Amino acid sequence: MRARRWSVAAGALGLVLMASACGDGGDGGGGEQVEVFSWWTGGGEEAGLNALIEQYEEDNPDVEFVNAAVAGGSGTNAQAVLEGRLQSQDPPDSFQGHAGAELQDYIEAGYLAPLDDFFDEQGLHDALPDQLVEQITYDGSVYSVPVNIHRSNVMWSNPTVLEEAGVDAPPETLDELLEALEAVSEETDAIPMAVGAQWTVSHLLESVLLGSLGPEGYNELWEPGASWDTPEVADALGTFEEIMEYTQEESAAEDWQEAARRVSDGEAAFNIMGDWAAGYFDELGALPGEDYDWSASPGTDGTYMWLSDSFTLPEGAPNEEAAMTWLELVASQEGQDTFNPLKGSIPAREDADPARYADSPYLESTLEEWQSGPELAGSFWHGVTVGNRWKNDIDTAVGLYLGDGDTEALNAALNEAAQSE
Structure with missing residues (x-):
């Protein structure tokens, strides 16, 4: 571990x-x-x-x-x-x-x-x-x-690293993701899941919650008085903890660009980041299908976790x-x-x-998918479902978790944040 x-x-x-x-x-x-x-x-x-x-x-x-x-x-x-x-x-x-x-x-x-x-x-x-x-x-x-409209729940992957690890295709479920992360860890020198500064971990968390709970269960988390003290949320956070075990140690000083670049350069297998990464890959001269590929974050196919700059x-x-x-x-x-x-x-x-x-x-491809009318879930990190105070409470809880690794304390803090709204 x-x-x-x-x-x-x-x-x-x-x-x-x-x-x-x-x-x-x-x-x-x-x-x-x-x-x-x-x-x-x-x-x-x-x-x-x-x-x-x-x-x-x-x-x-x-x-x-x-x-x-x-x-x-x-x-x-x-x-x-x-x-x-x-x-x-x-x-x-x-x-x-x-x-x-x-x-x-x-x-x-x-x-x-x-x-x-x-x-x-x-x-x-x-x-x-x-x-x-x-x-x-x-x-x-x-x-x-x-x-604009952005999609938060995108998983970027490096095809060469996946091939070297024996992973035939980007994982579609969270269980498949954990299997792929273990294969990358055992078979390659690449980072299984690249993250950056603390906010990128909160960003990862929202996709794991969506993938574990589904769009209905995820959207219910943001209703007034919703409880996060449930077996379903505990299971989702347990999966989040397992994924975090496959991230790199030095990421706290890096922002999202560095985590994304690790994928296109073949230093990492996966990174879950919004689709603004596509523009960054173009700027780097990275080639789709060769240096990087994309899919919905595991468990979220057919759902568009959206945000909009204004x-x-x-x-x-x-x-x-x-x-x-x-x-x-x-x-x-x-x-x-x-x-x-x-x-x-x-x-x-x-x-x-x-x-x-x-x-x-x-x-x-994403313009076509958006216009097809997918199920929608709002990004909490990017301001759709929560105001700044609730967002800051979540981020504080994630920061404490990164320091002590206590998933039960994370769950309790997230529930307390929801109940205070």
Whole structure:
């Protein structure tokens, strides 16, 4: 059994505090500008953002674009910086957030302006799926503009490593996954399951819960008063513990890109990560079918664990007119078809041009699957099913588990987090 050692990267908090002092919502030099805040600083997500920025600057040559992206932690660092700015009444002109429960704290605090008139003017009620509009509606109003749809429950694998291990095909069930992980461990020098920083372990956990409980059981976990103190959840966490025994020791200092790269470079057999990894693999020059392959995470075939990146209009945005122009771009068919092929996602709009995604075997296949109407489950890590407080409680529980390996304590902490909501 593989022992794990995790450590907290020294200085991370200092970097966040330094970044929080860098925001400047004003015009800085007297000219018009728009400051857009996100956590897209690497891989396909950065490439997609840069393409949108280039388009915005071409369409608005008199507006200075300020890219206020903050790196690290799947947005946890950026969200800490953003919270400080909003509390001190220094908002950016627009900021990225995940559609769903993640934005409720900001709405309830009065930090976001409603976008109902914007949705009507832009025809977004017709362009976006009804279920998505319902998910981003709070007390009858819409507060964000979704730019994409991502799938969280994707398992990336290296075909060469699987062949060397004698694994004929990517595993379809959690039992098959455990067998494959053991085969990789015994027959190869590769890491069986690559993970990165702590948040990637929480991300892995949600796919294991979905694969073990099924979409109905998984979705019930997020209902008010739902109990996590059940034999079914205990079994799921037991499987999660077994999978974690096949991960590498040094992963705590790495983010998701490094874990994904290990798969395409043949250093690891598997990595469960969202489909933004597809854009990153393209950026690396990795070849689908040779350097990497994909499938639904084990036990979740036919279910789409979804999330959506969106942009907002903060109350008191210093450059509201320029911010609205930015929202028009990210809401448009042109903007979404520019952004998503690079990001490794599919458009939130239903009128996407399929030809724009034909160069990516992954995106072409996932766009077709999304449009076929799969069962849906919301990603908890990426803000669909839980607000920031509940998410943070889950992440704290996972962090303690990584330190002590106590699955029963993890179960108790997850149940306590659910009951406190």
